Amino acid sequence: MTSRPFQRLVTLLCAIPPVLAVMPAAAASLGGPLTLEDEGSFFVNGQSFRSEYPGASVATGPAAPGNITVNQMYVHYRIPAGKKGIPLVLVHGSNHTGMTYETTPDGREGWATWFVRQGHPVYVVDHSGRGRSGFNPTPVNAVRDGGADPKNLPTFFLGPIDRAWWNFRFGPEYPKPFPGLQFPLEALDQYLAQLVPNSETTLAGGGANTVSALAALLDRIGPAVVMVHSQSGVYGLDVVRKRPNLVRALVSVEGGCETVTPADIATPFVKVPFISVWGDNSIGAKGANGDKRREGCAQAIGLIKGGGGRANLLLLPDVSIRGNSHMMMMDRNNLLVAEVIRRWIGENVR
Amino acid sequence: MTSRPFQRLVTLLCAIPPVLAVMPAAAASLGGPLTLEDEGSFFVNGQSFRSEYPGASVATGPAAPGNITVNQMYVHYRIPAGKKGIPLVLVHGSNHTGMTYETTPDGREGWATWFVRQGHPVYVVDHSGRGRSGFNPTPVNAVRDGGADPKNLPTFFLGPIDRAWWNFRFGPEYPKPFPGLQFPLEALDQYLAQLVPNSETTLAGGGANTVSALAALLDRIGPAVVMVHSQSGVYGLDVVRKRPNLVRALVSVEGGCETVTPADIATPFVKVPFISVWGDNSIGAKGANGDKRREGCAQAIGLIKGGGGRANLLLLPDVSIRGNSHMMMMDRNNLLVAEVIRRWIGENVR
Numbered sequence: 001m002t003s004r005p006f007q008r009l010v011t012l013l014c015a016i017p018p019v020l021a022v023m024p025a026a027a028a029s030l031g032g033p034l035t036l037e038d039e040g041s042f043f044v045n046g047q048s049f050r051s052e053y054p055g056a057s058v059a060t061g062p063a064a065p066g067n068i069t070v071n072q073m074y075v076h077y078r079i080p081a082g083k084k085g086i087p088l089v090l091v092h093g094s095n096h097t098g099m100t101y102e103t104t105p106d107g108r109e110g111w112a113t114w115f116v117r118q119g120h121p122v123y124v125v126d127h128s129g130r131g132r133s134g135f136n137p138t139p140v141n142a143v144r145d146g147g148a149d150p151k152n153l154p155t156f157f158l159g160p161i162d163r164a165w166w167n168f169r170f171g172p173e174y175p176k177p178f179p180g181l182q183f184p185l186e187a188l189d190q191y192l193a194q195l196v197p198n199s200e201t202t203l204a205g206g207g208a209n210t211v212s213a214l215a216a217l218l219d220r221i222g223p224a225v226v227m228v229h230s231q232s233g234v235y236g237l238d239v240v241r242k243r244p245n246l247v248r249a250l251v252s253v254e255g256g257c258e259t260v261t262p263a264d265i266a267t268p269f270v271k272v273p274f275i276s277v278w279g280d281n282s283i284g285a286k287g288a289n290g291d292k293r294r295e296g297c298a299q300a301i302g303l304i305k306g307g308g309g310r311a312n313l314l315l316l317p318d319v320s321i322r323g324n325s326h327m328m329m330m331d332r333n334n335l336l337v338a339e340v341i342r343r344w345i346g347e348n349v350r
Numbered sequence: 351m352t353s354r355p356f357q358r359l360v361t362l363l364c365a366i367p368p369v370l371a372v373m374p375a376a377a378a379s380l381g382g383p384l385t386l387e388d389e390g391s392f393f394v395n396g397q398s399f400r401s402e403y404p405g406a407s408v409a410t411g412p413a414a415p416g417n418i419t420v421n422q423m424y425v426h427y428r429i430p431a432g433k434k435g436i437p438l439v440l441v442h443g444s445n446h447t448g449m450t451y452e453t454t455p456d457g458r459e460g461w462a463t464w465f466v467r468q469g470h471p472v473y474v475v476d477h478s479g480r481g482r483s484g485f486n487p488t489p490v491n492a493v494r495d496g497g498a499d500p501k502n503l504p505t506f507f508l509g510p511i512d513r514a515w516w517n518f519r520f521g522p523e524y525p526k527p528f529p530g531l532q533f534p535l536e537a538l539d540q541y542l543a544q545l546v547p548n549s550e551t552t553l554a555g556g557g558a559n560t561v562s563a564l565a566a567l568l569d570r571i572g573p574a575v576v577m578v579h580s581q582s583g584v585y586g587l588d589v590v591r592k593r594p595n596l597v598r599a600l601v602s603v604e605g606g607c608e609t610v611t612p613a614d615i616a617t618p619f620v621k622v623p624f625i626s627v628w629g630d631n632s633i634g635a636k637g638a639n640g641d642k643r644r645e646g647c648a649q650a651i652g653l654i655k656g657g658g659g660r661a662n663l664l665l666l667p668d669v670s671i672r673g674n675s676h677m678m679m680m681d682r683n684n685l686l687v688a689e690v691i692r693r694w695i696g697e698n699v700r
């Protein structure tokens with residue numbers, strides 16, 4: 001917490017123009033024009049799977065067994081025109097999709113396009129098995145059409161609002177907000193609409209497919225900074241282990257760090273700068289996004305630094321950025337948080 | 351088939367520069383720079399739903415009953431800088447998401463960005479209950495966790511490659527292609543990766559939610575041309591019935607027309623220009639995308655014209671555009687087909 005890079009970060013922070021902290025409402029969500037050299041989408045990590053139960057079309061009836069594609073990951077890329085910074089890969093968390101990083105619920109600019117407008121090629125993904133990365137319908141259809149045991153059904157978890165409220169740290173209990181909360185609660189309906197079931201549970205290996213897919217993405221696009229959030233924190237750690245020469249830095253937005261062990265430190269983590277970013281009100285918070293996870297990250301950072309690596313725990317209130325929720329990429333001051341991360345990247349990525 | 355507008359269309363077609371039909375491979379997928387006044391995403395049509403079985407998180411265990419959001423539709427918009435044409439709403443078909451209209455499987459420009467580069471604000475959606483529009487996990491979790499009858503499980507249909515092959519008219523039987531096929535089969539893996547299960551079957555009302563959501567989208571953005579594909583053909587007809595004053599034209603890419611009746615003609619369809627676009631090899635084709643659907647569209651067009659409306663059946667081989675599959679927005683000559691549609695819009699939308 002007292003490393004020179006971190007101190008410089010705090011110093012730089014004081015120089016951020018205050019306009020960033022107060023974004024006026026605008027007709028357009030973007031804070032400025034966006035000129036793209038390229039924009040589009042592709043998939044990585046798809047594998048052919050023989051499905052005995054591909055389901056029945058409402059219009060045309062049951063399909064015979066055959067091969068479908070599973071484990072693929074949808075990648076949406078935006079490449080800015082002109083001089084380019086290091087590419088960023090943005091990875092969402094549980095119950096979310098890449099929409100996490102797009103327009104905020106109240107219609108302001110999200111991190112995806114903002115980082116593009118700062119010159120970074122940006123790759124936003126949907127976890128394998130989620131969103132535009134299709135899931136495997138076979139385990140459900142096997143119960144429906146093939147008499148398999150319902151106990152084998154995958155779980156499709158979608159947290160109700162009461163749970164999302166405290167888990168994502170909008171407040172201590174639904175519907176009470178934390179004082180000074182930066183999350184735009186007036187657009188809560190838009191936010192809840194972006195939540196999706198965790199359908200990667202239909203895939204053999206579950207979330208491990210997203211790790212493989214992220215490694216495949218780096219193999220395709222080359223070195224990049226990987227940003228992970230919440231559930232995908234541990235995915236990011238696994239990607240560092242798999243591709244230590246392609247992850248230029250790992251930015252973990254309230255992601256778990258519990259899998260970092262002394263065995264890791266000898267090799268990948270000493271090479272890959274790491275920052276664990278935390279919002280407000282996590283101390284004493286109930287649920288997954290509180291003390292246990294944050295303290296685990298503090299321990300991991302201690303391990304990495306002890307091994308000679310570069311790592312920071314950034315608790316935003318420590319640098320006077322207050323009121324941030326677990327969904328800080330959507331908070332009112334989301335671009336201030338993004339600017340802090342951008343400066344850390346600038347300092348730590350060669 | 352012999353209306354003056356259609357004849358003009360054929361005449362104009364001959365003036366399309368041949369470069370459009372032969373797109374050279376490029377490092378970027380876009381055929382030119384893209385300068386956006388705005389770009390982002392939002393949801394329409396979300397409704398709160400009390401879920402007794404919201405599932406169990408792999409990390410944190412079962413969730414108590416509570417309210418989740420269902421029926422919402424994800425909308426991704428791109429607004430070009432400068433002078434603007436009529437907005438377009440692009441709607442995909444069965445087993446697909448909005449990815450239908452993005453980069454082609456072989457990495458060329460798709461219709462979404464191409465129409466933006468021609469000056470149209472473009473809104474690409476994921477059907478309610480599909481892709482980034484989350485589905486309702488409750489009917490599955492009720493069987494898994496609540497002892498409900500497995501017969502009540504929704505069907506998650508995902509057509510295997512053998513079926514996709516002939517249904518989407520890549521060839522008569524897998525893996526034999528039609529002679530002169532325009533679909534980029536060398537990128538078949540990328541194409542198959544974009545297919546997803548039809549998870550809108552988890553929603554009460556199924557596809558009807560997408561119709562309501564499209565009406566809500568038009569209420570938000572104002573008059574637009576609606577383009578539908580395949581499964582969503584009949585959704586487009588219902589949107590015309592719901593919002594005859596907001597649909598400026600309906601472009602149906604091999605969508606079904608079977609719900610058009612003489613009762614419709616007195617009101618909405620006489621006001622809303624309609625074109626039904628067909629690729630090659632549909633005559634005698636097996637599956638949903640053959641004679642029955644096409645002849646149904648010919649009948650519907652006859653009805654609309656008989657009632658004084660403007661309607662065209664455009665069978666691409668009739669204007670010497672050959673080899674197109676059901677997925678013509680991804681075919682090698684996809685931008686030639688787009689140009690034909692753009693000219694029809696220019697002639698028919700005031």
